[in-house]
Amino acid sequence: MNLIKLSVGTENIEDLAAWQATKRAQTPEGLPRHVTRMWPKREAEIVNGGSIYWVIKGVIQCRQTVLRLDEYMGQDGIRRCAIVLDPTIIRTQTSLKRPFQGWRYLPVCDAPPDLPKGRAAEEPLPVELNRALAEIGVL
Template sequence: MPLNLTKIAFGAKSYDDLAHRYEGRREIRLTTRNRPTRHEECVGGSLYWIINHAIVGRSRITGFVKTDDGRWNIVLEARLVRVHQQAKRAHQGWRYLTEDKAPGDVAEGEDIGDALPGKLAMKLERLGLV
């Protein structure tokens, strides 16, 4: 089972805003100073995007490429898949996410309804109410 990563979608205000970044692209490359230690396990997994303290979408990780300046590119498919929103604290850089903790994909035509804001969902989850 491949390993997944989570990352803040810096500057994106919503899922639609993030989806707009994908339009017309063949692949997405994220530059990072350090390659994940477990990078080989991540190829074939997904990078889950966090917006407003919630995981909202994912893209499949196709590889890791070293740049000329010694940094690393995380190469993603240029296809964004909406997932069932899941509360997730903000963090810097990327973090690992195992498959059993990852949110499921939203099926085509499925109505996701009104999603709770990420911070509120986290507070309710801590109280055992969701």
């Protein structure tokens, strides 16, 4: 089982990587994490090889393997879930996704495939071209 999440405030995969490189977005040992209010009930399935798929500008563009879920206590005293991620960002075939709040479960059968090894290092397409191609089913 996977998760899917909007990457709010990022324009591209490089922005996501830059945010995750900040101290604020990392665990004490330096791994990227995403803190969310809700704890996934399907935790065992997610940490057993699941990934978080990132939606950037309305398009699923990449994923990261979920390593674990940590409890995170905010300054307001509210218990939250820190989704701890492998720092490797894997580009995927693009897929359009309408806006939604929070995270959602994404079954393995519905997840877009990773880009082939040779294409993963290619310069990414501009966001608008990427979206247009995904809309007509080319990507």
